[in-house]
Amino acid sequence: xxxxxxxxxxxxxxxxxxxxxxxxxxxxxxxxxxxxxxxxxxxxxxxxxxxxxxxxxxxxxxxxxxxxxxxxxxxxxxxxxxxxxxxxxxxxxxxxxxxxxxxxxxxxxxxxxxxxxxxxxxxxxxxxxxxxxxxxxxxxxxxxxxxxxxxxxxxxxxxxxxxxxxxxxxxxxxxxxxxxxxxxxxxxxxxxxxxxxxxxxxxxxxxxxxxxxxxxxxxxxxxxxxxxxxxxxxxxxxxxxxxxxxxxxxxxxxxxxxxxxxxxxxxxxxxxxxxxxxxxxxxxxxxxxxxxxxxxxxxxxxxxxxxxxxxxx
Amino acid sequence: xxxxxxxxxxxxxxxxxxxxxxxxxxxxxxxxxxxxxxxxxxxxxxxxxxxxxxxxxxxxxxxxxxxxxxxxxxxxxxxxxxxxxxxxxxxxxxxxxxxxxxxxxxxxxxxxxxxxxxxxxxxxxxxxxxxxxxxxxxxxxxxxxxxxxxxxxxxxxxxxxxxxxxxxxxxxxxxxxxxxxxxxxxxxxxxxxxxxxxxxxxxxxxxxxxxxxxxxxxxxxxxxxxxxxxxxxxxxxxxxxxxxxxxxxxxxxxxxxxxxxxxxxxxxxxxxxxxxxxxxxxxxxxxxxxxxxxxxxxxxxxxxxxxxxxxxxxxxxxxxxxxxxxxxxxxxxxxxxxx
Amino acid sequence: xxxxxxxxxxxxxxxxxxxxxxxxxxxxxxxxxxxxxxxxxxxxxxxxxxxxxxxxxxxxxxxxxxxxxxxxxxxxxxxxxxxxxxxxxxxxxxxxxxxxxxxxxxxxxxxxxxxxxxxxxxxxxxxxxxxxxxxxxxxxxxxxxxxxxxxxxxxxxxxxxxxxxxxxxxxxxxxxxxxxxxxxxxxxxxxxxxxxxxxxxxxxxxxxxxxxxxxxxxxxxxxxxxxxxxxxxxxxxxxxxxxxxxxxxxxxxxxxxxxxxxxxxxxxxxxxxxxxxxxxxxxxxxx
Numbered sequence: 021x022x023x024x025x026x027x028x029x030x031x032x033x034x035x036x037x038x039x040x041x042x043x044x045x046x047x048x049x050x051x052x053x054x055x056x057x058x059x060x061x062x063x064x065x066x067x068x069x070x071x072x073x074x075x076x077x078x079x080x081x082x083x084x085x086x087x088x089x090x091x092x093x094x095x096x097x098x099x100x101x102x103x104x105x106x107x108x109x110x111x112x113x114x115x116x117x118x119x120x121x122x123x124x125x126x127x128x129x130x131x132x133x134x135x136x137x138x139x140x141x142x143x144x145x146x147x148x149x150x151x152x153x154x155x156x157x158x159x160x161x162x163x164x165x166x167x168x169x170x171x172x173x174x175x176x177x178x179x180x181x182x183x184x185x186x187x188x189x190x191x192x193x194x195x196x197x198x199x200x201x202x203x204x205x206x207x208x209x210x211x212x213x214x215x216x217x218x219x220x221x222x223x224x225x226x227x228x229x230x231x232x233x234x235x236x237x238x239x240x241x242x243x244x245x246x247x248x249x250x251x252x253x254x255x256x257x258x259x260x261x262x263x264x265x266x267x268x269x270x271x272x273x274x275x276x277x278x279x280x281x282x283x284x285x286x287x288x289x290x291x292x293x294x295x296x297x298x299x300x301x302x303x304x305x306x307x308x309x310x311x312x313x314x315x316x317x318x319x320x321x322x323x324x325x326x327x328x329x330x331x332x333x
Numbered sequence: 334x335x336x337x338x339x340x341x342x343x344x345x346x347x348x349x350x351x352x353x354x355x356x357x358x359x360x361x362x363x364x365x366x367x368x369x370x371x372x373x374x375x376x377x378x379x380x381x382x383x384x385x386x387x388x389x390x391x392x393x394x395x396x397x398x399x400x401x402x403x404x405x406x407x408x409x410x411x412x413x414x415x416x417x418x419x420x421x422x423x424x425x426x427x428x429x430x431x432x433x434x435x436x437x438x439x440x441x442x443x444x445x446x447x448x449x450x451x452x453x454x455x456x457x458x459x460x461x462x463x464x465x466x467x468x469x470x471x472x473x474x475x476x477x478x479x480x481x482x483x484x485x486x487x488x489x490x491x492x493x494x495x496x497x498x499x500x501x502x503x504x505x506x507x508x509x510x511x512x513x514x515x516x517x518x519x520x521x522x523x524x525x526x527x528x529x530x531x532x533x534x535x536x537x538x539x540x541x542x543x544x545x546x547x548x549x550x551x552x553x554x555x556x557x558x559x560x561x562x563x564x565x566x567x568x569x570x571x572x573x574x575x576x577x578x579x580x581x582x583x584x585x586x587x588x589x590x591x592x593x594x595x596x597x598x599x600x601x602x603x604x605x606x607x608x609x610x611x612x613x614x615x616x617x618x619x620x621x622x623x624x625x626x627x628x629x630x631x632x633x634x635x636x637x638x639x640x641x642x643x644x645x646x647x648x649x650x651x652x653x654x655x656x657x658x659x660x661x662x663x664x665x666x667x668x669x670x671x672x
Numbered sequence: 673x674x675x676x677x678x679x680x681x682x683x684x685x686x687x688x689x690x691x692x693x694x695x696x697x698x699x700x701x702x703x704x705x706x707x708x709x710x711x712x713x714x715x716x717x718x719x720x721x722x723x724x725x726x727x728x729x730x731x732x733x734x735x736x737x738x739x740x741x742x743x744x745x746x747x748x749x750x751x752x753x754x755x756x757x758x759x760x761x762x763x764x765x766x767x768x769x770x771x772x773x774x775x776x777x778x779x780x781x782x783x784x785x786x787x788x789x790x791x792x793x794x795x796x797x798x799x800x801x802x803x804x805x806x807x808x809x810x811x812x813x814x815x816x817x818x819x820x821x822x823x824x825x826x827x828x829x830x831x832x833x834x835x836x837x838x839x840x841x842x843x844x845x846x847x848x849x850x851x852x853x854x855x856x857x858x859x860x861x862x863x864x865x866x867x868x869x870x871x872x873x874x875x876x877x878x879x880x881x882x883x884x885x886x887x888x889x890x891x892x893x894x895x896x897x898x899x900x901x902x903x904x905x906x907x908x909x910x911x912x913x914x915x916x917x918x919x920x921x922x923x924x925x926x927x928x929x930x931x932x933x934x935x936x937x938x939x940x941x942x943x944x945x946x947x948x949x950x951x952x953x954x955x956x957x958x959x
Contacts, residue, residue: 221781224741228773229791229846230765230798243785328784328830375865376836521727522892526936548865551938578940592866595941596898596922596934603899605874606867609835 068321074314082127089121114290129279133264138257140199145206153214170204206252246326280304337364342400352614371553374563426503430515443483493524565621572646687747709910722901730910772847778839782831789827799850837868
């Protein structure tokens with residue numbers, strides 16, 4: 021039996037294991053290894069590390085919301101319009117709900133919409149960008165026209181119109197509406213990068229190695245755009261966090277959900293500033309900014325993702 | 334007095350993390366008025382970095398670590414801002430391989446000449462539209478381009494024409510020294526020959542000093558009077574161009590020459606140089622070429638040889654340019670102070 | 673692997689390739705540029721042919737036509753019974769099983785994210801349908817063939833961990849992986865230091881001798897063409913202006929363009945006497 025070591029003897033028969041790169045490297049499935057390596061790469065960048073820590077804390081709070089929040093976010097069990105005190109740290113809403121608990125639970129919706137819409141938008145951007153970039157001609161022209169159209173239509177008014185007409189009013193409606201309006205920028209960037217990479221010699225070389233179209237697109241071209249894909253994901257997610265808050269604030273979301281946007285919506289409806297509940301305005305605003313800042317900080321580290329040279333250092 | 338006198342020039346690159354990389358180590362170089370010197374060596378030998386250092390064009394992460402560079406009697410190594418800019422006028426210019434791509438794509442050639450002439454204008458210069466047009470046309474004629482080129486945008490010109498335009502822009506300042514960094518590497522061979530011919534003619538007619546940096550020994554030998562061979566950041570040989578193909582030389586120079594041959598000869602044999610250049614982040618003792626050198630002796634691994642007379646020039650080699658008798662001690666002292 | 677006897681000729685008959693380009697004048701009018709103009713030649717099995725010319729002479733276009741990357745506007749290219757100009761995706765893969773390419777730019781032709789092993793494994797799997805084990809063995813053989821030893825060490829490397837000469841050897845190994853019968857090498861040494869040139873050229877020459885490969889060597893460098901080829905085609909403005917045995921063409925050029933090309937290539941020995949001595953030839957190609 022072969023013993024897998026970091027540097028096997030040259031003539032070792034590689035049964036089951038091809039030339040091992042790292043002794044531990046082969047046991048972990050590919051996608052997990054990829055994500056792990058990506059995280060390690062991001063972690064090595066100071067700004068991205070700060071962003072990852074903030075995002076990690078927000079995610080932890082969202083997951084552990086029942087443990088972190090002192091009260092139920094929806095129970096109307098307190099006196100309304102209360103200022104901050106030892107029971108209700110951030111005060112209460114006009115309906116007598118605990119603002120701090122709402123803030124904790126609201127992280128769930130903001131994260132879900134941010135990451136969800138960012139994800140959907142990125143999938144759309146990558147798919148259309150790859151197709152347009154790899155198939156110049158009529159397909160590219162049509163997709164280019166649609167993309168440009170989506171770019172020039174102002175996003176917020178479009179979102180408002182879409183949200184107003186769509187019936188469901190669930191969080192998922194918001195995810196789709198936000199995704200629909202934020203894929204275009206990423207798509208353009210990925211399209212032009214694909215078009216550039218397509219003419220690179222290593223792609224021609226892969227054709228000569230007998231690779232089929234799918235493999236060329238997904239194994240040769242796409243991995244060289246990891247940083248772009250990550251960047252467009254984090255940009256879209258950042259925009260989505262803000263868009264979700266905006267829609268909720270405008271009352272176009274589901275008022276029954278608890279999110280940072282709905283807290284702001286209630287604060288606006290109940291004239292929170294006049295009743296002295298400044299934390300009800302400030303806290304969700306700061307939370308939104310903090311989440312956006314964390315995503316933006318992570319974006320500083322994505323350059324290293326598709327550059328093995330940067331990754332090593 | 335030499336036009337350019339560099340002493341002990343050392344340049345290091347500072348990557349974001351990790352070791353410093355010594356691209357140029359303790360180089361001495363002097364250049365007479367009207368002399369045409371070639372610097373030849375393989376990629377990574379520090380020849381371009383040296384060219385940048387001599388014209389004060391180094392940009393981070395590269396840094397001039399040590400050395401004095403006297404240009405026409407003024408130490409330019411420490412000059413900054415306006416005083417450096419004043420030195421550039423009638424001083425020194427750099428023409429790059431990428432010079433042809435360094436032209437601004439959205440400005441016509443005429444406007445780019447105008448920019449340069451205005452930026453370095455002196456009192457009394459004719460800066461009227463006609464004056465600039467006239468002077469630009471003269472400069473273009475010098476690089477053998479028709480005045481019609483003035484109205485063109487860079488993308489409308491061929492690579493050779495663009496490189497001629499950037500040489501013309503360098504001439505605009507009437508420099509006494511022009512450093513050409515791989516000026517023809519991106520060009521086709523036939524175009525390369527024509528551009529090199531222009532460079533050589535300009536240099537002879539106008540009498541400026543020139544430094545030609547190239548990886549191609551053939552190009553350097555055809556154009557220059559004197560050749561500096563660089564290896565691992567050091568000048569290993571300094572010899573008249575005419576004598577390179579005959580007589581004894583530094584083993585690296587000989588090895589480089591053996592990589593070439595005459596395609597017309599009856600028997601053609603070309604050689605390679607085994608091994609790899611040394612890691613420039615480690616300043617080891619000894620001759621940098623010793624690990625690849627067919628003539629290496631024990632001393633070569635221990636001491637870095639100084640430049641000592643050999644044939645019509647000088648070479649840094651323990652074996653070929655063995656310093657005679659008393660000068661050994663002096664050479665060793667010098668070598669010690671280097672490391 | 674036993675070198676199966678290579679008996680396939682490549683025949684280029686009256687091939688013309690024109691491109692429609694947007695005009696460089698301000699009017700932006702379209703015009704046709706003829707890159708390859710009525711070219712015919714044959715590469716017999718096992719021959720080493722040099723295709724020389726300045727840039728813009730059409731030599732790289734011809735390489736793309738021969739390897740099926742582009743289609744001729746007129747004329748035909750036949751490799752054995754394959755009509756190269758008419759192949760679809762499946763046919764192209766069949767062609768690439770026989771006709772491989774070594775690229776000019778060792779920095780651009782390797783995907784920066786793939787290990788040497790991956791790059792070399794893919795053609796083994798795609799063309800020879802090898803299992804992972806077989807392919808791994810073959811990768812080691814290939815690396816040894818091109819002088820990258822110890823192979824286990826090189827297999828795990830990423831392109832940026834290799835020098836230019838080592839990368840070019842990987843590219844040659846990749847082209848060899850599927851045991852082709854014709855290799856088209858497009859300026860394989862023009863981006864390398866001169867000290868590496870002899871090693872790469874010698875490798876190409878050895879491979880050809882040992883495996884009976886045909887070689888189409890494309891270059892503007894007449895010296896390297898002299899070293900690896902037996903016959904030269906001189907291309908100027910898309911047309912073949914001279915052809916013949918390499919040594920004869922270079923020593924007694926008949927066409928003025930050939931003479932001009934010879935004159936333009938920088939040659940340290942041009943003025944001097946023929947080379948003598950230097951480093952003994954035992955030092956060759958050990959990079």
